[in-house]
Amino acid sequence: MFAFEIISKTDTTRARAGLIHTVHGNVKTPVFMPVGTLGTVKSLSPEELIDAGVEIILGNTYHLYLRPGCDVIRLFSGLHPFMHWDRPILTDSGGFQIFSLSKLAKIETAGVTFQSHIDGSQHRLTPEKSIKIQKCLGADIMMCLDNCIRYPSDKNEAEYGLDLTADWAKRCKATWLEDGQNALFGIIQGGMHRDLREKSVDDIVRVGFNGYAVGGLSVGEPKDIMLDIAGFTLKQLPDSKPKYVMGVGTPQDLLELVSLGADMFDCVLPTRNARNGQLFTQNGTINICNSRFKHDTDPIESGCTCYSCRNFARAYLRHLYLARELMAYRLNTIHNIHFYIRLMEQMHNAILKNEFEAFKTDFYEKLERGI
Amino acid sequence: MFAFEIISKTDTTRARAGLIHTVHGNVKTPVFMPVGTLGTVKSLSPEELIDAGVEIILGNTYHLYLRPGCDVIRLFSGLHPFMHWDRPILTDSGGFQIFSLSKLAKIETAGVTFQSHIDGSQHRLTPEKSIKIQKCLGADIMMCLDNCIRYPSDKNEAEYGLDLTADWAKRCKATWLEDGQNALFGIIQGGMHRDLREKSVDDIVRVGFNGYAVGGLSVGEPKDIMLDIAGFTLKQLPDSKPKYVMGVGTPQDLLELVSLGADMFDCVLPTRNARNGQLFTQNGTINICNSRFKHDTDPIESGCTCYSCRNFARAYLRHLYLARELMAYRLNTIHNIHFYIRLMEQMHNAILKNEFEAFKTDFYEKLERGI
Numbered sequence: 001m002f003a004f005e006i007i008s009k010t011d012t013t014r015a016r017a018g019l020i021h022t023v024h025g026n027v028k029t030p031v032f033m034p035v036g037t038l039g040t041v042k043s044l045s046p047e048e049l050i051d052a053g054v055e056i057i058l059g060n061t062y063h064l065y066l067r068p069g070c071d072v073i074r075l076f077s078g079l080h081p082f083m084h085w086d087r088p089i090l091t092d093s094g095g096f097q098i099f100s101l102s103k104l105a106k107i108e109t110a111g112v113t114f115q116s117h118i119d120g121s122q123h124r125l126t127p128e129k130s131i132k133i134q135k136c137l138g139a140d141i142m143m144c145l146d147n148c149i150r151y152p153s154d155k156n157e158a159e160y161g162l163d164l165t166a167d168w169a170k171r172c173k174a175t176w177l178e179d180g181q182n183a184l185f186g187i188i189q190g191g192m193h194r195d196l197r198e199k200s201v202d203d204i205v206r207v208g209f210n211g212y213a214v215g216g217l218s219v220g221e222p223k224d225i226m227l228d229i230a231g232f233t234l235k236q237l238p239d240s241k242p243k244y245v246m247g248v249g250t251p252q253d254l255l256e257l258v259s260l261g262a263d264m265f266d267c268v269l270p271t272r273n274a275r276n277g278q279l280f281t282q283n284g285t286i287n288i289c290n291s292r293f294k295h296d297t298d299p300i301e302s303g304c305t306c307y308s309c310r311n312f313a314r315a316y317l318r319h320l321y322l323a324r325e326l327m328a329y330r331l332n333t334i335h336n337i338h339f340y341i342r343l344m345e346q347m348h349n350a351i352l353k354n355e356f357e358a359f360k361t362d363f364y365e366k367l368e369r370g371i
Numbered sequence: 372m373f374a375f376e377i378i379s380k381t382d383t384t385r386a387r388a389g390l391i392h393t394v395h396g397n398v399k400t401p402v403f404m405p406v407g408t409l410g411t412v413k414s415l416s417p418e419e420l421i422d423a424g425v426e427i428i429l430g431n432t433y434h435l436y437l438r439p440g441c442d443v444i445r446l447f448s449g450l451h452p453f454m455h456w457d458r459p460i461l462t463d464s465g466g467f468q469i470f471s472l473s474k475l476a477k478i479e480t481a482g483v484t485f486q487s488h489i490d491g492s493q494h495r496l497t498p499e500k501s502i503k504i505q506k507c508l509g510a511d512i513m514m515c516l517d518n519c520i521r522y523p524s525d526k527n528e529a530e531y532g533l534d535l536t537a538d539w540a541k542r543c544k545a546t547w548l549e550d551g552q553n554a555l556f557g558i559i560q561g562g563m564h565r566d567l568r569e570k571s572v573d574d575i576v577r578v579g580f581n582g583y584a585v586g587g588l589s590v591g592e593p594k595d596i597m598l599d600i601a602g603f604t605l606k607q608l609p610d611s612k613p614k615y616v617m618g619v620g621t622p623q624d625l626l627e628l629v630s631l632g633a634d635m636f637d638c639v640l641p642t643r644n645a646r647n648g649q650l651f652t653q654n655g656t657i658n659i660c661n662s663r664f665k666h667d668t669d670p671i672e673s674g675c676t677c678y679s680c681r682n683f684a685r686a687y688l689r690h691l692y693l694a695r696e697l698m699a700y701r702l703n704t705i706h707n708i709h710f711y712i713r714l715m716e717q718m719h720n721a722i723l724k725n726e727f728e729a730f731k732t733d734f735y736e737k738l739e740r741g742i
Contacts, residue, residue, distance in 0.1 A: 315443050316454065
């Protein structure tokens with residue numbers, strides 16, 4: 001049931017518009033996937049996500065495995081009914097959080113042993129187990145367990161990481177093939193070394209997946225290196241498959257990466273920044289706490305059609321935020337998610353009309369104009 | 372434009388069903404008013420309130436005066452547009468919060484001097500100023516500034532308090548009469564002393580208001596005293612006017628007070644308890660944290676038509692609550708508000724059908740049956 005079709009390509013960039021088919025519906029690409037760590041995109045209802053145009057969300061295997069646990073989610077036949085979301089879900093493998101959140105992670109060929117960041121309890125994740133958990137979650141797109149290397153990394157370290165990633169990818173695929181349901185994506189590693197990225201692409205594409213992700217980015221490297229390595233890696237990947245850049249990024253990052261051929265993104269930026277009062281607009285970000293908004297009767301962004309901008313003024317949002325009212329986080333998140341989704345739709349449509357370059361110019365002009 | 376009509380009375384109790392008319396629409400009584408302290412009923416959107424059947428909310432003058440301040444709300448021509456709520460709003464006078472929240476409150480005949488609970492800044496509230504603030508907020512129903520006495524209080528203290536309340540009531544009315552917009556309610560004090568309650572009713576009814584509130588309850592007194600004093604006071608008040616018991620209470624309290632002739636209520640109980648994981652059902656309250664709900668695929672209350680019960684199971688709500696997810700507070704609040712509003716609707720309808728006694732029996736039977 002999983003399929004990817006390219007609808008339109010651009011002449012002067014590698015940007016393309018496409019459509020992903022899943023059993024839970026279609027997803028237009030390029031697409032941004034809001035992060036729903038614990039079976040909820042923080043502060044938003046499923047209806048609000050749909051209202052913002054969200055077509056797919058990301059769930060975190062590490063977090064859901066620890067809380068509420070597969071025994072609970074299995075009772076509901078998966079994450080979709082559990083969280084009342086009937087559109088596609090992509091789940092990560094749990095690897096990234098083990099490396100970034102858990103304590104005392106011990107990596108071996110067999111798998112990873114780690115301590116929960118919540119209660120210190122000991123757990124073990126193998127490539128096989130990661131896929132089994134993701135199947136239990138009922139993910140439309142599952143991700144292979146990979147070994148994400150820290151930045152900066154020396155070449156030996158990066159090489160060890162990508163060899164492990166290749167071995168695990170084969171084992172993930174073998175477990176996935178037991179029923180072959182939905183889709184499984186492979187992940188490219190290789191640090192910031194072009195030759196290792198090339199090797200990783202060879203390894204992972206040889207195993208063969210429904211799509212490919214560029215992992216190991218946004219780990220502290222300078223922006224130009226991120227874009228260089230992402231662009232290099234995206235180019236190596238088969239054009240017939242969706243290409244996913246994990247954990248990135250700002251609106252500018254998304255625009256540049258789409259130009260370089262990326263189709264899919266996830267990032268906590270719009271949701272986390274919203275909860276910190278940082279709101280995105282076409283002319284840059286604003287911090288709603290700022291005293292200049294105290295008497296401001298305008299919406300966050302004039303012309304924005306999100307629920308928050310249609311009904312509330314900056315002065316109200318500032319008041320809610322300063323009072324730490326729960327509605328502040330929600331109204332801010334609605335706006336930021338709407339902004340990201342609209343940006344992706346605009347890119348999709350610009351590619352269809354072969355106006356992507358013009359859109360890009362316009363995007364940077366608005367940004368430079370400022371608030 | 373403000374009016375109150377009684378639609379139906381009961382034979383065997385003092386319960387009555389009525390309709391309050393305001394410029395922002397009608398309100399069926401008996402009515403429960405969710406508390407929207409800072410221009411938001413914590414965690415809920417206006418649409419969610421409407422969806423739950425909320426016809427009127429309460430705004431807190433003390434809180435809104437301090438944050439965001441009248442200068443901000445005036446720019447929006449009142450609280451309704453500021454918070455995107457177009458149904459009626461009742462505002463309290465600020466008196467209760469000054470006594471309970473602020474520091475170093477100094478009460479004189481002229482008014483009250485107090486320090487903000489937020490930043491310690493010094494402020495002064497007079498009866499005149501309270502009404503002016505409530506007019507700035509655009510309240511459909513304003514409340515007189517009263518002097519709420521602590522419990523227990525000796526008779527001298529209670530007598531001083533009610534004399535001050537009577538003096539302030541006259542001054543509030545004089546300020547209100549400058550335009551006579553919307554409605555102004557008087558408040559009865561007198562502690563737990565029947566004779567002083569009687570005197571306070573005389574004083575306040577002589578001034579003459581659009582409705583009357585029984586204040587100074589739910590301040591620590593035993594439940595039987597609260598019901599006794601409320602019942603006694605409600606009986607003294609003119610039947611042609613709405614009767615409002617302030618700051619009360621549990622579902623049982625509401626049922627008993629409606630039996631005693633009360634038409635209006637406000638309380639933080641359903642919203643605050645929701646944020647503490649306490650959920651109301653016809654068979655009693657449950658704490659969603661309880662491990663017995665870990666694998667529970669049922670809704671909070673079967674048969675409940677609220678958004679939370681229609682779409683989510685106890686196991687999901689427990690998971691969200693334990694993970695401190697923002698959606699937990701919202702889904703819990705939606706259910707509790709829906710429960711309270713439905714209870715009031717059921718009472719209203721039972722009175723119309725002259726089935727109030729039967730409803731009451733049924734209510735207690737379900738409660739005794741337990742979860």
